[in-house]
Amino acid sequence: MAKQYEIPIGAQHISLLEPLHFKFTTENEKIVKTDANVYYVHRGIEQACCSKFKFRQVSFVVGRVCGLCSISHTTAYSQVAEKLLKIEIPLRAKYLRMLVIELDRIHSHLLCLSHVAENSGFEALFMKTMQYREFSMELLEAVCGNRIQYDFSIVGGVARDLKPQVAQSIMERLKKFIPQLDELMDIYKNNWTLSLKNKGAGAITKEDAMRLNVVGPFARAAGLAVDVRNETEDLLPWKEVGFEMITETSGDVYARNMVRLRELYVSIRIIENIINGLPESALITETKAFPDGEATVRLEAPRGELFYYAKGNKTQILERLKIKAPTFSNVAAMAEAFTGNEYGSAPAIIASYDPCLSCTAR
């Protein structure tokens, strides 16, 4: 047996966006075992939501769980609170929530792709992808008022309406983005250097994805067709606005890139359909009720299934709020998928997981 070395990455490392620690046991540059630590930024948000804040304020608190998928958290919480209050929100509010979730998915997927390129040693592609991503941040600011951490979904509906000129601007800028997306697709798909780095790296099989309960693009890249947008028709009408399941089969970094890029086309179509068919109605359902009983909600955040559990006791303060972020489901698979890969591929593999530690540790 060759000599084994232990090599740590993180919690502070140039290739990591967030505090995350992997300890690799390597043998001749090959990773044979991985230990992971993902809990450097625990902030006690669940405890705060059940002690310091009233249930209507909690949507603003959970919006701070994550900067990138803030809308997923506020929407999932609002939905679970609405279940406890037994109210139905107006149709326009449902459509506007879907619109912002898809705009958010565009910027989140492009951020992940850019970091895969950077960690694969392709600095120019990182900058190009980030440059093309900027339009989605500007649109989110126009719709929600903030580039990140948008308090758009609130209990009962949404906080802002979509102005006609903003809707027009979204349509125009999406049209301009499509050729840019085609260009990115061509590079990520066909660039020889990038494919050498990404094909076969960090691969998991569909069976492993099932066994390890993987979610999001990580699972879909391995051929496991799981997407909550395909499942929870009762809360948001995804199929009505053109949702389509995207899967690949090879389960490697390359396949994850392809899933994210192909999902961007779906997001564009969904946004266009929402704007073209945006129903007229109120934005919020008012109620004076207090949350009672227990309920769960699942929502497809950019990284996968987000799960909220809430229990109310007919008071302003919730009895319990549980948040399960997508990365939490992928921790077990993240550690396993390194095995057999070159240590040098680890940064690109980590970026392709798109881990969000502020969500996971919350």
Added chain:
Amino acid sequence: MKKIETTIENLKKDIAAFYKPELQHFMVMNAVDLGEKIEVQWFFSNYAHPCETICFYTLVSPETEIPSIRDIVVSAWVAEAELVDLMNIKVENTQKGFVLEPDFESGPLRKKK
């Protein structure tokens, strides 16, 4: 959400009979402090019946050691380790210190007496 009550003695048997990796998706474990007892929950969804959330639950006293299901659901160790730290409950073969530092106050999600 469909809730199925189980007991500490029957937990592993019930979950082993229910869980098939190609059919069910394990989401997370949760616990709710009810005062004298703690309600421990295991959440699953079903690939074939997507809108259904299944919750196995059992009521235990805080001192009870809960059996680990990681030999049935491989990825459950993450959720078990999280609950041990945040709820200060005992889970078979699970040490403290995954989420919080080992010397941090135990069970921040438990109700203060």
